[in-house]
Amino acid sequence: MSVEVVERFRALWRSLEKIGRDEATGGYRRHGWDAHELACREWFAEEAADRELTVREDGNGNVFAWWGEPRTGDAVLTGSHFDSVPDGGGYDGPLGIVSALLAVDLLRERGATPRRPIVIGAFAEEEGSRFGLACLGSRLLTGVTAADTALALTDRDGVTLTQAIMAAGGDPATVGPDPELLSRFGCFVELHIEQGRALADLNAPVGLASAIWPHGRWRFEFVGDANHAGTTRMADRHDPMLTFAFTVLAANKEARLSGAHATMGRVAVRPNATNAVPGRVTAWLDARAATQSTLDGLIMSVTAKATERAARDGTTVTVTAESVTPVVDFDAALRDRLRGALNGIPVLPTGAGHDAGVLSAVMPTAMLFVRNPSGVSHAPAEHATDEDCAAGVEALATALEELACR
Numbered sequence: 001m002s003v004e005v006v007e008r009f010r011a012l013w014r015s016l017e018k019i020g021r022d023e024a025t026g027g028y029r030r031h032g033w034d035a036h037e038l039a040c041r042e043w044f045a046e047e048a049a050d051r052e053l054t055v056r057e058d059g060n061g062n063v064f065a066w067w068g069e070p071r072t073g074d075a076v077l078t079g080s081h082f083d084s085v086p087d088g089g090g091y092d093g094p095l096g097i098v099s100a101l102l103a104v105d106l107l108r109e110r111g112a113t114p115r116r117p118i119v120i121g122a123f124a125e126e127e128g129s130r131f132g133l134a135c136l137g138s139r140l141l142t143g144v145t146a147a148d149t150a151l152a153l154t155d156r157d158g159v160t161l162t163q164a165i166m167a168a169g170g171d172p173a174t175v176g177p178d179p180e181l182l183s184r185f186g187c188f189v190e191l192h193i194e195q196g197r198a199l200a201d202l203n204a205p206v207g208l209a210s211a212i213w214p215h216g217r218w219r220f221e222f223v224g225d226a227n228h229a230g231t232t233r234m235a236d237r238h239d240p241m242l243t244f245a246f247t248v249l250a251a252n253k254e255a256r257l258s259g260a261h262a263t264m265g266r267v268a269v270r271p272n273a274t275n276a277v278p279g280r281v282t283a284w285l286d287a288r289a290a291t292q293s294t295l296d297g298l299i300m301s302v303t304a305k306a307t308e309r310a311a312r313d314g315t316t317v318t319v320t321a322e323s324v325t326p327v328v329d330f331d332a333a334l335r336d337r338l339r340g341a342l343n344g345i346p347v348l349p350t351g352a353g354h355d356a357g358v359l360s361a362v363m364p365t366a367m368l369f370v371r372n373p374s375g376v377s378h379a380p381a382e383h384a385t386d387e388d389c390a391a392g393v394e395a396l397a398t399a400l401e402e403l404a405c406r
């Protein structure tokens with residue numbers, strides 16, 4: 001990999017990395033249609049304009065920069081997302097967009113002449129951290145989620161997606177599937193930081209994805225009776241916090257036993273007072289597994305255990321699936337072609353969701369992963385070296401050249 005690409009990566013990365021970063025924790029807060037995500041979109045539009053790419057925003061908050069005529073078809077789409085989880089890392093998402101801009105620069109220098117347009121996409125609200133639904137921009141574009149359903153979603157402050165889009169100067173009436181735009185994309189290649197340690201273990205800077213594990217989000221509502229912490233006898237309580245606590249342990253145990261992943265990382269307690277037995281606990285289970293049957297089995301047994309425990313605690317529990325994404329097997333022909341162009345780099349599955357997973361239902365899709373030495377992601381410590389990021393840029397340039405210029 002060339003030293004020059006490393007330097008260029010550093011310079012472009014530096015121009016973006018301050019947006020939405022909390023200087024105290026080093027974590028990012030960039031959420032769909034908030035000031036930070038909008039500033040990232042603006043940064044992207046400027047970088048694209050500097051490269052004489054044509055910028056077009058779709059009706060769903062996704063921004064596309066075209067190298068080539070936007071009205072022509074069979075384009076090679078690349079890119080990723082700018083938004084983060086609360087206090088997330090800086091690489092998850094933005095690395096794919098920064099790498100795409102630099103890959104276009106490399107291709108131009110190589111004198112490559114695309115026969116198909118190359119398009120860099122920045123997808124809105126991939127993490128679902130503001131409105132609760134992951135991959136919101138790509139789901140709306142493809143119609144997997146209906147516009148009406150999405151527009152009614154609210155953030156933690158009660159702001160609806162409709163209101164957020166209007167506040168950002170957009171038009172909620174344009175939200176919804178766009179088959180005409182989709183028909184102009186021939187394939188999608190998303191570059192992303194790896195979110196585990198597989199490439200580090202393989203001693204490889206870059207890999208290709210084989211599949212995304214089936215995964216989803218389930219909302220657990222535990223309801224009991226709010227009461228005085230000092231005067232209510234222990235035997236008289238109907239405390240949903242106990243049912244919740246037991247459920248956290250049960251989910252962890254069941255996941256360990258079945259080789260799945262289960263996380264309860266978000267919880268809301270009412271009234272949320274030190275001196276009151278809570279009346280309601282709402283918690284979200286994020287669960288993922290290599291196969292759908294393992295995932296289904298996990299959800300069934302956690303639900304059964306929570307229900308049994310609720311009967312003992314004198315509480316109730318209701319479980320609602322908020323989003324469930326089946327397994328994604330990336331296009332084998334596209335992967336083999338890229339693997340050939342990239343000298344047989346490793347191929348690995350992932351437990352993380354991506355816009356590439358959503359788009360794979362409507363076009364051949366591939367993913368490139370860049371080594372993450374610690375494997376940490378969705379946390380401020382998420383990191384990749386500049387050298388590996390530059391190797392990712394070069395691999396993406398090779399992939400785009402293979403697909404668009406041959």
Ligand code: HGY
Nearest residue numbers: 126127351352353354
């Ligand atoms: O949560 C996820 O899997 C992802 O990183 N969006």
Ligand code: MN
Nearest residue numbers: 085092127378
């Ligand atoms: Mn993520």
Ligand code: MN
Nearest residue numbers: 092093126192
């Ligand atoms: Mn991501």
Ligand code: MN
Nearest residue numbers: 228229230275
């Ligand atoms: Mn009192």
